[in-house]
Structures are given as structure tokens and as C-alpha cells.
Amino acid sequence: MSWLPVLSVLVPLTTAVLGLAASGSARVQRGLTLFGSTVFLAVALALLSAVWQHGPVAAQMGDWAAPFGITLIADTLSAAMVLITAITGLACAVYAAGDIDDGRRRQGFYPMLQFLLAGVSGAFVTGDVFNLYVWFEVMLISSFALMSLGAGRRQIDGAVKYVALNLVSTLLFLAAIGLLYGMTGTLNFADLHGAVQEVDNPGLLAAVAVMFLVAFGIKSAVFPLFFWLPASYHTPPMAIAAVFSGLLTKVGVYALIRIFTIVFTDEALGDHFAYVQGLLLWIAGLTMVTGVLGAACQSDIRRILSFHIISQIGYMVMGLALYTTLGLVGAVFYLLHHIVVKANLFLVAGVIERLTGSFELKRIGGLYAVSPLLAVLFLIPAFSLAGFPPLSGFWAKFVLVRAGLEVESWWIVAAALVVGLLTIFSMTKIWGEAFWKPHPGGTAALSLPAGRRAGVAVGPLVAPIAALALITITIGLFAQPLYLLAERAAAELLDPTAYITAVFGSLPVEPAVVEPTPAAEAP
Amino acid sequence: MTAWTDAVSMEPVLAVVAGVLTAAAVYLMLSRNLVRFLFGLMLLSNAVNIVIFASGRLTLVAPPLIPGDAVAPAATVANALPQALILTAIVIGFGLLSFVMVLVWRAYVSLGTVDTDAMREAEPVEEDADPPPGDPASVPSPARGS
Numbered sequence: 001m002s003w004l005p006v007l008s009v010l011v012p013l014t015t016a017v018l019g020l021a022a023s024g025s026a027r028v029q030r031g032l033t034l035f036g037s038t039v040f041l042a043v044a045l046a047l048l049s050a051v052w053q054h055g056p057v058a059a060q061m062g063d064w065a066a067p068f069g070i071t072l073i074a075d076t077l078s079a080a081m082v083l084i085t086a087i088t089g090l091a092c093a094v095y096a097a098g099d100i101d102d103g104r105r106r107q108g109f110y111p112m113l114q115f116l117l118a119g120v121s122g123a124f125v126t127g128d129v130f131n132l133y134v135w136f137e138v139m140l141i142s143s144f145a146l147m148s149l150g151a152g153r154r155q156i157d158g159a160v161k162y163v164a165l166n167l168v169s170t171l172l173f174l175a176a177i178g179l180l181y182g183m184t185g186t187l188n189f190a191d192l193h194g195a196v197q198e199v200d201n202p203g204l205l206a207a208v209a210v211m212f213l214v215a216f217g218i219k220s221a222v223f224p225l226f227f228w229l230p231a232s233y234h235t236p237p238m239a240i241a242a243v244f245s246g247l248l249t250k251v252g253v254y255a256l257i258r259i260f261t262i263v264f265t266d267e268a269l270g271d272h273f274a275y276v277q278g279l280l281l282w283i284a285g286l287t288m289v290t291g292v293l294g295a296a297c298q299s300d301i302r303r304i305l306s307f308h309i310i311s312q313i314g315y316m317v318m319g320l321a322l323y324t325t326l327g328l329v330g331a332v333f334y335l336l337h338h339i340v341v342k343a344n345l346f347l348v349a350g351v352i353e354r355l356t357g358s359f360e361l362k363r364i365g366g367l368y369a370v371s372p373l374l375a376v377l378f379l380i381p382a383f384s385l386a387g388f389p390p391l392s393g394f395w396a397k398f399v400l401v402r403a404g405l406e407v408e409s410w411w412i413v414a415a416a417l418v419v420g421l422l423t424i425f426s427m428t429k430i431w432g433e434a435f436w437k438p439h440p441g442g443t444a445a446l447s448l449p450a451g452r453r454a455g456v457a458v459g460p461l462v463a464p465i466a467a468l469a470l471i472t473i474t475i476g477l478f479a480q481p482l483y484l485l486a487e488r489a490a491a492e493l494l495d496p497t498a499y500i501t502a503v504f505g506s507l508p509v510e511p512a513v514v515e516p517t518p519a520a521e522a523p
Numbered sequence: 524m525t526a527w528t529d530a531v532s533m534e535p536v537l538a539v540v541a542g543v544l545t546a547a548a549v550y551l552m553l554s555r556n557l558v559r560f561l562f563g564l565m566l567l568s569n570a571v572n573i574v575i576f577a578s579g580r581l582t583l584v585a586p587p588l589i590p591g592d593a594v595a596p597a598a599t600v601a602n603a604l605p606q607a608l609i610l611t612a613i614v615i616g617f618g619l620l621s622f623v624m625v626l627v628w629r630a631y632v633s634l635g636t637v638d639t640d641a642m643r644e645a646e647p648v649e650e651d652a653d654p655p656p657g658d659p660a661s662v663p664s665p666a667r668g669s
Contacts, residue, residue, distance in 0.1 A: 130608060137615045144622055148629070156630050157644035160557065163623055167564055168552070170619070174612055175571045181605070182578025235645050 002057045004047040005072040005125040008082045009118055011040045012089070016114035026105060030097055033110040037090040040117065044079070044086040051079040052485075056492070056502035058127065066504045067191040071127030075499050076489040077332060081124045081254055084339050087471070088246045089117045091464035095347055096239040098460040104149045104237070112149070113243065116142035120247050124254060127503055128188045129177055129263075132255060136173070136219070140166055143248060146240045147232065158232035165228035169218035176211035180263075183208070189262050190503035193496055196268040206272035209264040213256070213276070220252025222317060223286040226310045230294065233309070234302035234359075238350030241302065245309050246343030250335055253316045257331060260320060261493040280321035285412050288314030288419040295426045299361045301349045301434070304426050305342070308385065311419055312338050315400055318412055322403050328490035330400035333482060337384070337392040337475055344381040344468040348374070351461050352434055361430065366439035375435050377462070380469040382427040384476065387420045392475035395483065537577040544570035557627045557637040564623065568616040572609045579605025 015036025022028045050057050051074055061070040074082065093113065100109050119139030126132050148159040181187055183205065184195035199205050214225070221229040229249070233241055260280075266273040291311025298304045316338070319331025349359065351374055356364035368375045384391035387398075397420060404413035475482050492498055544566050551563030579602045587603040589596050631637050634644060 130611075134611065134615070137619070141618060141622065144619075144626075148626060151629060151633065153633050154645045156626070156633050157642050159626060160630050160639070160642065161645075163626060164557075164560060164564075167619060167623065168567075171564070171567050171571050174568075175574050178571065178575035178578045178605075178608075181575070181608075182580075231646055 002050065002059055004043065004050055004057055005059045005074045005078075006061075007043045008040070008047055008074070008125055009072070009122045011036060011043050012114045012118040012121060015040070016111040016118065019111040019114060020108065023106065023108065023111070026102060029105070029110050033093050033114065034090075034097075036114060037086070037093045037117075040121075041083075041086040041090055044083040047074055048079040048083050051076055052488075055498045058502040067186055067188045070131060071188060071190070071503055072125045073127040073190075073499065073503055074125050075492045075502075076485060077254070077257070077493065078124045080332070080336055080485055080489060081250075082121050084336055085117060085120050085124070085247060087468075088243060088339055088343050089113070091343065091347070091468055092239050092243045092246075094464045095242070095350070095461055099237055099239040099350055101150075107149050109146070109149060109240075112142045112145045113240075116146065116243065116247075120251055123251050127190065129180065129192070129259070130187045132258075133170075133173055133177060136170065136251070136255075139248070139251065140170065143244060146243075147236055149236070149240070152235070155235045158235035162228050162232035165218060165225075169215050169225075172211055172218075173215035176208055176215060179208045179211070188503065189258070190496070190500040192263045193265070193500060196263055196265075199268070202268070202270040202272055205264070206269050206276060209260075209269060209272075209276055210279075212259050212264070213279070216252045216256045216259070217283065218252075220249045220256060220313050220317075221287075221310050222283050222313055223290055226287070226291070226313075229310060230303060230306045233306040234300060238302075238346050238353070242343040242346035242350075245305065245346050246339045249309055249313055250316075250339055253313060253320075253331075253335060256317065257320050257328070257493065261328070262496050262499070266323075277321055277323055280317060281409065281412055284314045284318035284321050285415045286314075287311065287317060288415055292419045292422040292426070296422060301352060301359045301361065301430055302346070304430060305345050305349060308345075308423065308426065309342060311423065312342070312385070314419070315397070315416065318416065319400055319403065321412075322407055322409065324403055324407060325487075325490050325494060326399060326403035326406060328493055329483070329486045330396065330403050332486040332489045333399055334396040336482065336486070337396045337472070340468050340471050340475075341381045341384045341393065344465055344472070345378075345385065347461070347465050347468070348378045348381065351465065352378075354461065356434070356439065361433040363440060364434050365437035366435075368435040374462070375431075377465050377469050378431070378435070380472055382431070383424075384472045386423040386427050390473075390476050392472050392479070392482075394476065395479040399483070399486075533581050534577060537573055537581070541570045541573040541577070544573070555639050557630065557639060560639075561620075561623055561627055565620060568612075568620070572612055572616075575605050575609050575612065579608075 015033060018032055018036070019029055022032055047057070056073055056075040058071060058073040060066060061072065064070070093110070096109065096113070116139055119135050119142060122135035122138060123132055126135055144159065144163050147162055148155055177187070180192070183199050184192055186192055186195050196205060218225045233244060236244070264276065269276060288311050291307050291309070291314060295304045295307035295311065298307060316331050316334050319327045319334060321327070352364065352367065353359050355367060355371060355374070358364050380391065384393035387393040387396070397416065401413050401416055404416065548563040548567035548570060551559045551566065554560060582599070582601055585596070585598060585600045587596065587600040627637065630642070634642055636642065
């Protein structure tokens with residue numbers, strides 16, 4: 001039993017509770033959150049290094065044996081996702097110090113952010129499908145609160161749509177869990193892997209698989225189910241939008257990858273697997289294309305970026321849909337690189353608004369002359385998103401395209417390349433309008449940024465942006481370590497033997513004592 | 524014991540109840556009125572709970588209690604897990620639904636409508652119709668009393 005998977009949930013939870021207790025003092029609460037986020041980052045690093053050295057790390061809650069108790073388990077993918085969650089959380093906590101007004105802080109921004117991180121991290125390390133639901137809910141309720149914090153008119157409008165569609169997804173997910181349990185009698189991922197292969201009606205199993213697909217599809221905003229995202233992500237303050245854009249949809253993608261590699265595998269679904277795989281491939285292609293086209297006709301930076309989240313989700317689903325080792329390597333690589341890049345772009349958008357007074361491209365401009373540093377810091381994530389060679393996005397796209405060519409899936413490769421090109425169009429549009437074009441209000445409008453905010457320093461806002469950009473460059477220049485990590489994660493996903501052994505093999509007590517569940521007989 | 528209390532005949536009944544609840548929920552959720560949507564969500568969450576309950580199998584056997592000196596039940600006992608799952612789902616569902624209720628009320632107060640088609644605050648029809656840069660909350664609300 002290792003404490004690391006437990007700590008990766010416990011640390012943000014503790015930080016949140018202490019943060020609630022300290023809500024009287026802004027300074028104490030901020031300091032506490034920054035400290036907690038740093039500890040979380042350290043725990044995540046320790047978890048990843050433990051997983052790297054010893055393989056999947058499991059923890060049985062209360063020492064109840066595996067299929068009966070609650071299992072927390074981190075394999076390479078989970079550990080890497082927890083690490084990237086911790087990085088994003090820390091960056092946004094630092095950024096929030098200069099972005100979140102005191103009203104929102106009093107309403108509980110910092111504790112909610114930590115609850116959100118706990119939910120995300122819990123979803124990554126949980127070992128059974130019902131607890132995945134529970135952690136989704138922890139994440140969801142905190143995100144609801146963050147989304148409507150401050151209760152501006154736009155925010156309330158966005159929150160209504162966000163909340164409504166996500167609740168539908170949640171209920172669908174829960175119903176699918178019920179049906180899966182009815183067929184297999186278990187909820188533990190490792191146990192399900194074997195149990196689903198004994199279900200004698202693969203058609204019914206495929207129907208449940210598609211229910212999971214739709215439920216996680218809504219969460220990850222894939223093609224016909226993404227409408228809540230562009231309706232809501234541009235409404236909260238950028239520190240909140242950055243966490244959302246970086247993490248929330250990616251938890252949905254993670255859940256898709258997890259459930260389709262350990263539960264609904266090709267052995268379990270039989271002939272129906274090709275159908276589900278084909279469906280995923282179509283979803284991937286259409287998600288990429290609609291997302292990028294949606295972005296092309298927007299003129300608000302936040303909305304352009306929101307639509308690009310959707311388009312990028314398509315790439316990750318493409319990696320899963322190809323269902324080869326290289327495809328999954330690409331999906332995992334893309335997932336990890338994208339979280340950093342996307343969160344960073346939203347943070348940059350926040351600074352752009354600080355300096356120019358608007359997110360609307362028609363109303364802003366002239367930033368290159370005022371702040372060349374910001375221009376460079378925008379260029380790095382923007383071009384990484386589009387997939388320019390020395391940056392992280394290039395490698396992610398390169399692996400995916402190569403995986404597509406390997407299985408001769410020509411049209412998805414074509415879609416991936418064209419969408420990459422259209423991404424450059426959107427990014428150059430922001431570049432041209434916000435940085436090169438002179439400000440419509442003259443340079444005077446820039447020298448005293450938006451009057452009311454003149455007293456706010458941009459310095460603390462730029463530090464996390466620079467740090468995230470540095471990560472993007474590092475991944476780009478030294479892609480090999482991350483590629484190896486993704487390769488190992490993909491190998492573990494396609495051959496879950498190590499995962500299953502870790503869940504069932506690490507029992508410290510003899511079985512007679514740890515069999516407390518009344519062996520419920522399913523007739 | 525009459526046929527109606529027999530577990531075997533209860534499963535189709537529960538299936539029909541879950542189906543009817545889902546149908547009613549979908550009908551309500553197709554409405555543009557947020558309050559109706561909310562009622563739809565409530566019905567759907569109950570339908571899902573019934574599905575989980577039925578998927579654990581309905582049996583007329585002993586309660587899942589084990590004598591103090593044993594580690595396993597002597598005979599077949601009822602499946603306690605679905606009940607635990609539903610209990611969790613009810614608690615979570617209750618929390619979420621209370622949040623949504625307050626959110627809908629708040630939306631009515633600050634946007635002055637519960638018709639989702641009329642809620643175009645975050646996505647204005649005309650992009651130029653954006654309110655001037657400033658705190659959106661400071662725009663006077665059309666609703667009374669806010």
C-alpha cells in the first residue's frame with residue numbers, strides 16, 4: 001500500500017478545507033493555497049517517479065481487498081495527468097493573486113479551486129468506475145461554483161448552459177454504471193477487464209459502451225455534444241477559464257481512454273468493436289473540423305480559444321480511435337502538451353485584456369509596441385497549438401499523423417493536417433489584430449491600461465505564463481523523455497496486466513481476514 | 524405471499540417505471556423553460572436510481588447481516604451494494620439539484636427570464652451588440668427587485 005495516490009487527493013482537499021478556515025485574511029488564504037499547491041506538485045512528482053520506477057502504484061482504502069473495497073491506483077498515464085494537474089493548479093493559483101478580485105475571493109475562489117483540483121486528481125487515480133463518477137461530481141460541483149462566482153449576468157447565462165448539459169451527462173454516466181454493474185456484478189476497473197469478457201451478450205455491452213461514450217463525450221466536448229463549452233467558457237475570469245480549459249474537458253478524454261482500453265476492449269466487444277472504433281474516428285474528425293471552423297468566425301479572443309479547445313479534443317480522440325500503440329502514444333502526448341498550452345493561452349488572453357481593456361479583436365491592438373515580451377509569450381503557446389516544429393505541439397501532431405498513416409486512415413490524417421493549418425489562421429488573426437494593428441483608441445489608450453485597473457501590476461500575471469511557456473519549449477526541444485513516458489503509458493493501456501496485478505497483488509493481509517463483503521449473489 | 528410482492532414480478536414493474544420516468548423526463552427537458560428542464564432532471568435522476576436498484580437484482584432473501592463470529596454470510600443474502608450506490612447517488616443528486624434550483628432562480632432574477640432562447644447574454648446574436656467594456660454585472664437588470 002502506497003500513500004502517494006491517496007496524498008494526491010488528500011493534499012488539495014486539505015488545502016481547500018484550511019483555505020475555507022482562513023477566508024478572513026486574503027494574505028493567509030493566498031499563502032496557504034500557494035503552499036498547498038506546491039506540496040501537491042511535490043506529491044505529484046513523487047508519484048510519477050514511483051510509478052516510473054516500480055510500475056503502477058495501488059492503494060486499497062481501509063485495507064479491504066481489491067474488488068470489494070475502494071481502490072486508488074496510478075499507472076503512468078494517471079501519474080502524468082496528476083502531475084500536469086498540479087502544474088496547472090499552481091500556475092493558476094499564482095495568476096489568480098493578480099486576477100481574482102476580493103469579492104470573488106471572499107466567496108471562496110481559492111478553496112473551490114482546490115476542491116476542483118482534488119476532484120480532477122481523484123478522477124485520475126481512482127480504480128473503480130463508481131468512484132470515477134463521485135470524483136466527477138466533486139469536480140463538477142466545484143466548477144459550477146467557480147463558473148457562477150461573482151454572478152455577473154453573462155456568467156449566470158453561461159453557467160446555466162454549462163450546468164444543465166453537464167448534469168445530463170452525469171445522469172447518463174450513472175445509468176451506464178448501473179447497467180454495467182447489472183451485467184458484470186463489479187465496478188472495479190481491473191475486475192471489469194475480465195468480467196466483461198464473460199458477458200454473453202456483446203451487443204448489450206456495446207450499447208452500454210456507447211452510453212459511456214455519449215456521457216464522456218459531453219464532458220470532453222466532442223462533435224455533436226460540445227454546445228455547452230463555447231456558451232460558457234468565455235464568461236468567468238481568466239484564472240478560472242484557464243483551469244477549466246486546461247483540465248475539465250481533458251478529464252473526459254482521460255475517462256474515454258481509460259474505459260475503452262480496460263473495459264470495452266476489442267476482446268470484450270467482439271464484432272461491435274469495429275463499430276465503436278469507427279464511430280470514434282468520425283467523432284474525432286468532425287470535432288476537429290467543426291471546432292476550428294467555429295473559431296475562424298469568432299472575433300472575441302476568449303471565444304476563439306474556446307472553440308480551439310473543441311478542435312484539439314478531436315486530435316486526442318483520434319489517437320484513441322486509431323487504437324494502435326502509436327495512436328495512443330500520440331493521444332497521451334497530445335493530452336499532456338495540450339493542457340499546458342491551452343491554460344497558458346487563456347492566461348495570456350487575460351493579460352491582453354488587462355493591457356488593452358477588451359477581449360474583442362476589433363477594439364484592441366498595438367500590443368507589440370507596448371509589450372514585446374507578451375508578444376513572444378503569446379507566440380509560444382499559439383504556435384505550439386498550431387503545431388510548429390520546435391514546439392511541443394509539433395511532436396504531438398507528428399506522432400498522431402504518423403499513427404494515422406500507419407493504419408492507412410488517410411482522411412483522418414488529411415483532416416488533422418488541414419485543421420492544423422486553419423489553427424494557424426486563427427492564431428495569426430489574434431496576432432495581427434491584437435499585436436500588430438495599431439490600437440483603435442490610439443497609443444494613449446494603452447499607456448494607461450483601462451483606467452480603473454491602472455494600479456494593478458501585470459508582473460505576477462506574467463510569471464506563470466512564462467513558466468508554462470518554458471515547459472512548452474522544453475517539451476519541444478527535448479521531446480524524447482515525454483515521448484518515452486507516453487509510450488510507456490500507451491503500452492500499459494493496451495496491455496493492462498501490470499495494472500491488474502497492482503490492484504490485486506498488493507494485499508498485505510491474508511485473504512481470510514479481508515473478505516468482509518457479504519458475497520452478494522447475483523442470480 | 525401474493526404475486527405482487529414477489530420479486531420476480533417486480534423487475535418488469537421497475538423497468539416500466541424507469542422507462543416512464545425517463546420518457547417524462549426527456550419530454551420535460553426538451554422544453555425551453557428552465558423550470559421544466561429542472562423537473563425533467565429530477566425525474567431522470569430518480570429513473571437512474573431505479574435502474575441501479577434493479578440492476579443489483581431483486582431477491583426475497585435474508586438481509587445482508589453476518590453473525591459476529593463468521594466472516595461470510597451462511598446463506599444467500601440480499602445485495603447491499605446497489606443500495607449503497609443509490610444512497611451516494613441520491614446525496615450527490617440532491618446537492619447538484621439544489622445548486623441548479625438556486626442557479627435558475629438567480630438566472631430569473633438577473634436575466635429576467637427562464638426561457639433559454641431568450642438567454643443571449645453570453646452569446647449575443649449580433650457581435651457588435653456587446654456591452655461596452657466594463658463589469659457586466661453593472662448593467663442594470665430588467666427584472667424587478669434586483
